[in-house]
Amino acid sequence: MEGNIKDGTFFSPSKGDMTFSDLIKEIFDYISAKPEFFYDIVVGCDSPSTDKPFFPIAIVVLRTGAGGRFFLKKMHYPDAYLKRFMHINWKQRILQEVYLSCDLALLLRETLEKEFGQARPNFNYQFAYIHADVGEQGKTKEMVKEVIGLIRANGFEPRIKPESFAASVVADRYTK
Numbered sequence: 001m002e003g004n005i006k007d008g009t010f011f012s013p014s015k016g017d018m019t020f021s022d023l024i025k026e027i028f029d030y031i032s033a034k035p036e037f038f039y040d041i042v043v044g045c046d047s048p049s050t051d052k053p054f055f056p057i058a059i060v061v062l063r064t065g066a067g068g069r070f071f072l073k074k075m076h077y078p079d080a081y082l083k084r085f086m087h088i089n090w091k092q093r094i095l096q097e098v099y100l101s102c103d104l105a106l107l108l109r110e111t112l113e114k115e116f117g118q119a120r121p122n123f124n125y126q127f128a129y130i131h132a133d134v135g136e137q138g139k140t141k142e143m144v145k146e147v148i149g150l151i152r153a154n155g156f157e158p159r160i161k162p163e164s165f166a167a168s169v170v171a172d173r174y175t176k
Contacts, residue, residue: 028115031061041062041127042127042130098147109127148160
């Protein structure tokens with residue numbers, strides 16, 4: 001993969017491109033604006049089945065009962081790895097989506113706990129879920145247990161289709 005998961009830019013439909021530090025500040029500001037609400041922060045990833053794959057990873061911040069915001073990071077394989085990657089099957093691609101989601105979620109949780117803990121300990125939020133683009137229907141059903149185990153092993157609760165909107169709706173929108 002090109003660079004570290006926090007390197008490069010993240011995209012916000014309302015704010016445009018931003019650095020990881022800007023992303024953390026934006027999440028902090030969004031929650032600070034209405035701290036009386038409960039917030040869910042979730043991560044999910046998808047990928048297109050193309051010859052030049054990339055992985056849009058979505059961070060969704062839900063203000064329970066009052067909308068939300070999302071941010072997106074596109075991870076790309078360098079050209080040197082594309083030939084090798086083209087031979088990876090769909091199962092390995094889904095596992096890569098989950099690995100990337102876990103990697104970003106761990107980094108995000110650690111950073112947010114540090115930032116929120118120092119500045120505003122009374123924020124009412126949870127960062128517990130990773131959304132995976134697998135479900136009990138279709139060809140991905142044989143991977144559900146493996147994906148759930150991987151997500152739980154990283155300290156998060158999994159959500160699969162039809163509840164995995166961060167992966168199967170938000171990130172999926174950016175696979176084109």
